Amino acid sequence: MKPETDSEADPIFDTTYDMVVVSNRLPVDYVGGDGADTRWKVSPGGLVTALEPVMRANEGAWVGWAGVADREFDPFEHDGISIVPVPLSEDELEEYYEGFSNDTLWPLYHDVIAPPSFHREWWDAYVRVNRRFAETAARVAAPGAVVWVQDYQLQLVPRMLRESRPDLVIGFFNHIPFPAYGIYSQLPWRRQVIDGLLGADVIGFQRAADAGNFSRAVRRLFGYKTRGTVLEVPGADGEMRHVVARHFPISIDAAAFEELARTPEVQQRAREIRRSLGDPEVVMLGVDRLDYTKGIRHRMKAFGELLRDERLSVQQATLVQVASPSRERVETYRQLRDEIELMVGRLNGDHAALGHPAITYLHHGYPRQEMAALYLAADVMLVTALRDGMNLVAKEYVASRYDDDGVLLLSEFTGASDELRQAVLVNPHDIEGLKDAMVEAVNMPPRERARRMRALRRRVIENDVANWSATFLETLTGVGKIPGGVSDALRGAVSRLAQTPRLLVALDFDGTLAPLVDRPEDARATDRARAAIERMSEHEDTRVALVSGRALDSLKEVASPPSPRC
Incomplete structure (x- = not known):
């Protein structure tokens, strides 16, 4: 944590932090009392268990609602974690949380087991509350801080943070499913929600299928290219941003x-x-x-x-x-x-x-x-x-x-x-x-x-909650903002390959040579991929193979390689 240096900063937020978690609820519940006599207890739940050790190790701050409507609390320390409460009114609780979050998004994201409700005033409350969370997180985040936003109630926060604090490394984790596009497309504000999520550097999902559903929604709504788990998103400065969207299955202690x-x-x-x-x-x-x-x-x-x-x-x-x-x-x-x-x-x-x-x-x-x-x-x-x-x-x-x-x-x-x-x-x-x-x-x-x-x-013990949080944060801080150039590790691996007397290069077609598309018959290898295959094929000691689950006729039609020796 660092002392606040901005002389115009809100005096309540007199400290900034290198690690900030943002979630709908705080990791503590209000018990009673006022002022110095206010009492809190640790909340039960998997997310609190997952992130408590990370927050303590990084002296981080947790931004969230205290669970009491129409009540404001100053930031405080609890069990080694800095707590930054965000106030919600009774009307906002009804419209943002019970309404849009739990009567619109929750049933929609769970395959419409119950019919979702779509109300414009609920959406307006959702935007307003998300902005309040984003503004609070921006005020307590140190320069270059890692901000990890949690769950479906706050899907607009990453973009809002990106616009106000482009220096931040922003992660988002979705704890519930993400639906197939045919279901998701029912949401009247489908573009705004996806755009909100794309403000993050890494977007995490529970299952690979959820990450795939999200990537397909991005392609359908925005036409952005996706290469495996990496999405190419235009930045405000005209530069291309790389956003990672993949699964990180959460676990327990x-x-x-x-x-x-x-x-x-x-x-x-x-x-x-x-x-x-x-x-x-x-x-x-x-x-x-x-x-x-x-x-x-x-x-x-x-x-x-x-x-x-x-x-x-x-x-x-x-x-x-x-x-x-x-x-x-x-x-x-x-x-x-x-x-x-x-x-x-x-x-x-x-x-x-x-x-x-x-x-x-x-x-x-x-x-x-x-x-x-x-x-x-x-x-x-x-x-x-x-x-x-x-x-x-x-x-x-x-x-x-x-x-x-x-x-x-x-x-x-x-x-x-x-x-x-x-x-x-x-x-x-x-x-x-x-x-x-x-x-x-x-x-x-x-x-x-x-x-x-x-x-x-064996599976649960090997993939516990500490492994989940460490894997996400490693991806966020190491891959979230993809550095330019070639790393030393990659350079060494390429050098070893160059010394191999004979080389077989096996290339996946969909998602590697060709961007993923919604209609498989529309897939085509990029010009750069074809040129690379052609250069490799010119070497006598190198063989190139295409790997695909497609039928051979389909692969021939969409790949059309310049006659590599396969």
Whole structure:
């Protein structure tokens, strides 16, 4: 951190920082009090866990809303992190957050599982609040600082920062999915949002498919060239900027969850949980925010039909559903709660026995220690999201199972399914397939459970949250602003290749020799690529090969190389 040198700067912001994180919510929640007696507590959640170590190591500042409407707080220090609150009014909370963020963007970005609403006054509030966040971040960022903007509520901030502070290195990470263009194109402000994101140097997504959807939207709306994960974006000064758009799957503090699960207190609590449920043979567990994207209704429907058809019994298996409250001022979420609670009542009325509930439904959140006990008590973890950017609950379950036991049943529509391939993968829309997978999980032999869980744990431990943040920041600070010239490492690699007696150069066509386009038949190798192939082909000790998944006739048509020896 550095003392503020601008004599006209706001006196509240008397310090600037080399590392600034900007998110809708601060990493702390307001507890109570005023002035010097104001009390705060650390917020639960994956993002806070992910970034706390980075912020402390860099003495960074965190810009965000304090969670209390119509209330302003001065910047303060909390547990080694500088906190810079951004105020929101009650009207802005209703229009920017509950409205545009959660009733327009959230359903749109989750494949329109629920219909999005489009209101111009919500958009105006979104722009206004994004500008306030950007202005606050610009005031506390030191010259050349790294600013990392988080999530869909603040998609306009990167461009606003770029315009006011072109010296900054700006990253953006999208924690939720990014939809295919056919869905995204419904947004009336589709160009403004994409333009806002393109103010960043690096734009991170949970899945490679999300990054691909974003790149296609850029090509369709702006016509900018994309080469692999690099987008060519014209700068305000006429120079071409290179923006990296790729996936950086987020994770958890796996070691902390395992350490917690190994404590005697948590293990004892896990045994108490099973006894309180009637000591069934199998405990199934679902842990979600109460959200229509999580597939809670689908898993309850499947479980109820298994009980109805007597493929399972309440003496054999019970389902524990933790559904933490979420956005209860939004009508869609109030209706969802009513539907879920009605389903729970019907299933218990139809199938429960004394001492053996069919479903234990818990509509509140729990501290991490209680969650670790629930994970240890559960034989089968049900993650049946209809669409999810990642789903960290799946990773928390795996990290907690130090005993190499338990089965993870995982929706293929979660980002976690790209990494956790040893889970039992399901399509939650296929109720019959979901039922079969639940029975498979219940009856899985111990040796198979252990084999799968060991593989899952290796993946989660190797790719923990520290690796996620380090990989993103390394890309942002090392690649975000691509330096000119040839690096020493690349120069050395080229020198070694030049000394090789015979050389085979294998070149991918789409995205390497030819820019990615929306219509594959329109792809053409660039003049520079063709010239390079021709020069390489002139050397007797060099062979050139084109690598492609295209049919040979298609490749011949679009490549038209100047007769390289392939």
